Amino acid sequence: NKQLWANKVFYDYSQRESGRRGFILSRYGDWGSERYPAFFTGDTYSEWPVLAYEVAFTARGGNVLVPYITHDIGGFHGAKLDFDLYARWIEFGVFSPLLRLHSAHANPREGNLRMPWVYGSEGIALMRKYFTLRTQLIPYLYSYAWRGHQESLPILRPLYLEYPDLEEAYRHSREYFFGREMLVAPVLDPSGNQTVYLPPGSWIDFFSGKRRPGGVTFTAHYAVDETPVFVREGAVIPEQAPSEYSNAKPLDPLIVNVYGAGEGSFDLYEDDGVSLAYAQGASAHTPIRHARGGDGLEQLLIGPTQGAFQGQLEERSYELRIHTTDRPSSISLDGTPLSQWTWEADQTTAVVSLPRRSIRNRIGVEWR
Structure with missing residues (x-):
């Protein structure tokens, strides 16, 4: 496995020479590669089905000991995104193991730039809201990084890792836990409608504070700057x-x-x-x-x-x-x-x- 060896050599060298923690970003690799890098999912296309696939793919990564998976927010290839797709990708990225904006060498004349400010005041406001939240959550994220190091449990985990005996937990591959405390169900449709399953217990909307009972499935509309995130009662x-x-x-x-x-x-x-x-x-x-x-x-x-x-x-x-x-x-x-x-x-x-x-x-x- 040439990629595994390349990752090992560079990781070990950077750590040895700097005296600091090694870190590399690599394409998703074969067995054993998870020891060294964070992975990205390659040069994806900027389409709604791709975003939906990335959500399920990332949640499954922890099953094979790959806790750090990152994506090109907004996709890599393709023409300029509609703002709603770009916004939903950012919202998913903020509640992902790593948040990273990246795309192809865009041509300004073709209008396919991926930077938030390309979308004007609306894009800047969305970026500030969610990127600021990401920095606020660093103590939470860092503590879960330690837990992952000790226990091999990823911060982003499918529902069945928390509820292995609950059959319903295996039916919702496009929502996930972000740590034990938070449940995330990214909006994956241009309509802004999202169906969410909440496991047993009581849940609180992370942004609005609204209470919802568990053990139910509901559908709600979320504005382009809103995303479904729920916190366990007592968390x-x-x-x-x-x-x-x-x-x-x-x-x-x-x-x-x-x-x-x-x-x-x-x-x-x-x-x-x-x-x-x-x-x-x-x-x-x-x-x-x-x-x-x-x-x-x-x-x-x-x-x-x-x-x-x-x-x-x-x-x-x-x-x-x-x-x-x-x-x-x-x-x-x-x-x-x-x-x-x-x-x-x-x-x-x-x-x-x-x-x-x-x-x-x-x-x-x-x-x-």
């Missing part, structure tokens, strides 16, 4: 503040999103992001747990952080975002009632800013 999703850079450091404040009532947890993973020191244990884990007590009491426990690495913060501030149905009647920090917090009625979200404190201390927040 915990960490974020960072919006940034122009995906590797912005340090992670301060840490934004913790808590969705609805119920049980949920997340293991936040951090390291220096560059060196190979993580292989010798230079990393940190921060447990985050959401629990429900009696009499409608909800509790979030953060930390303490275990482990250390070069450049690690010893203190950080926090922003807690409680996505709920009703405005909380009270919120307390480590048993002390808080008077300063805000309520975003349009998103039914309580926002609590917590003062800077040592990462080695546990934080307890309660509300009802």
Whole structure:
């Protein structure tokens, strides 16, 4: 396998010479190739059926230990895309293992450029909305990169990896989990209509906050700048503040999103992001747990952080975002009632800013 050997040689060489983590981007290869690169799916055509195929293809990749599959957003070949197809490809790309814009050497005179600004203010607004969201999700993505490294479970996974005993999970190849917490069903039709199956449980629309029951299939219309993403009730999703850079450091404040009532947890993973020191244990884990007590009491426990690495913060501030149905009647920090917090009625979200404190201390927040 010439490609496998080429990937190995370049990966090992780049890692050895730089002292940093190797990374290469390669065409999808044969058995064994998954050890080294991220894969792209080749020079695809800019068509709706191709986008639909890429969604199902990416979800299946983890079955053969290929967690990082990326696509030429908007396709590689073909004439200028209609904006709705380009927008749907971007929306899928943001909830993919890797997000990457690329296409053929376009000719401006032929009008087949692929850059978002070619589509004017509408294209720029869409790019800003979703690319900003992608940078905010970096703590979530990075923690799942670590889990994939440890457990060989991909961040983008078909429904049956979460529900192996549920027959219905094998019937929906064009939707997937993005981690355990999020379910994504990209819009794959120019009409903007999308049929979504939600597994058992309770689900919350990631963007609108609307609640939906599980165990059902429904069809809804999504505007060109909307995409179906749902979060498990009880889930915990960490974020960072919006940034122009995906590797912005340090992670301060840490934004913790808590969705609805119920049980949920997340293991936040951090390291220096560059060196190979993580292989010798230079990393940190921060447990985050959401629990429900009696009499409608909800509790979030953060930390303490275990482990250390070069450049690690010893203190950080926090922003807690409680996505709920009703405005909380009270919120307390480590048993002390808080008077300063805000309520975003349009998103039914309580926002609590917590003062800077040592990462080695546990934080307890309660509300009802």
